[in-house]
């Protein structure tokens with residue numbers, strides 16, 4: 195039986211209600227969105243999509259009493275970040291980010307920089323992956339930025355940035371702040387309206403417990419007004435117009451959405467609201483502490499990033515003395531069937547920052563809400579077994 199320790203890639207298993215809702219949509223509901231005759235099934239789809247927007251706005255404490263129209267659905271957070279960055283950034287603008295970013299934001303930023311559209315400043319984080327507020331303050335004092343984008347928590351070592359501190363600085367300098375919440379949505383409470391985030395980008399298939407193929411943006415209304423739409427096309431509304439409507443949520447959603455995905459995400463968000471993010475956070479902290487304690491007792495491995503559970507998620511990058519981490523990951527996958535993720539995790543600059551670039555990254559072990567202490571014990575035993583065999587010279 196597989197033991198899944200790769201929750202930073204996608205959460206698994208999903209709550210049972212998620213596949214059930216998707217099956218139900220595809221087998222008995224199934225009407226397209228706003229492209230029917232207002233039959234019962236058409237209204238049912240409209241209701242489902244609106245309820246999902248409402249839950250997302252509730253989870254992230256959206257603006258104007260969590261107005262659901264300011265939730266846009268995209269296939270994943272990568273597209274969400276592309277929509278925001280490419281729709282907002284204009285020639286001559288300056289952007290600041292951190293050295294812990296995932297390629298989901300780094301690549302669009304580098305592309306815009308290469309094309310001469312923007313100037314990019316990357317603030318170097320420390321070896322634990324922490325972005326220091328003094329460094330951000332110093333950068334903001336020196337230069338005027340038009341946007342800041344950063345990841346709330348690192349996907350390689352789990353370090354959680356000081357979001358309230360960073361947002362206070364951005365708000366103080368009047369710089370719109372875009373958050374990559376890929377690793378924290380659903381596992382750390384976030385209030386977009388309290389933090390005054392310009393846009394909160396999310397992915398549906400990690401901590402939000404939904405299916406792959408879902409992500410999106412929660413907008414601050416005035417900021418949504420300043421962003422050009424990424425794609426144009428049919429919205430099932432304003433069909434007399436040859437131009438994309440400016441109304442939300444239609445502005446950023448052309449084409450038939452991933453309705454089975456929305457059915458799954460709706461079920462997942464209902465489950466999440468019932469379970470509570472605070473409970474999930476404390477359970478993950480407990481499991482993370484248990485794993486970290488066990489890892490520290492093993493000989494022959496090197497941990498990177500933070501050495502305690504404070505200010506981090508249960509995501510651990512591991513290297514091995516005299517052994518290739520990818521080979522260890524393959525051995526674990528082979529027998530007893532433990533799933534981790536070796537390599538660079540789409541975050542090369544982040545690996546350079548925490549010192550794991552030279553080893554080609556690390557074997558990342560990431561715990562999720564459905565893991566158990568027993569599974570972690572099996573993993574630790576299996577790892578101890580591998581490390582007890584002398585490494586080849």
Ligand SMILES: Cc1ncc(COP(=O)(O)O)c(C=O)c1O
Nearest residue numbers: 270271272296298345349376397
């Ligand atoms: C911090 C971070 N940002 C962005 C992404 C991209 O997510 P997706 O593939 O769902 O677009 C990931 C995925 O691992 C991530 O960890």
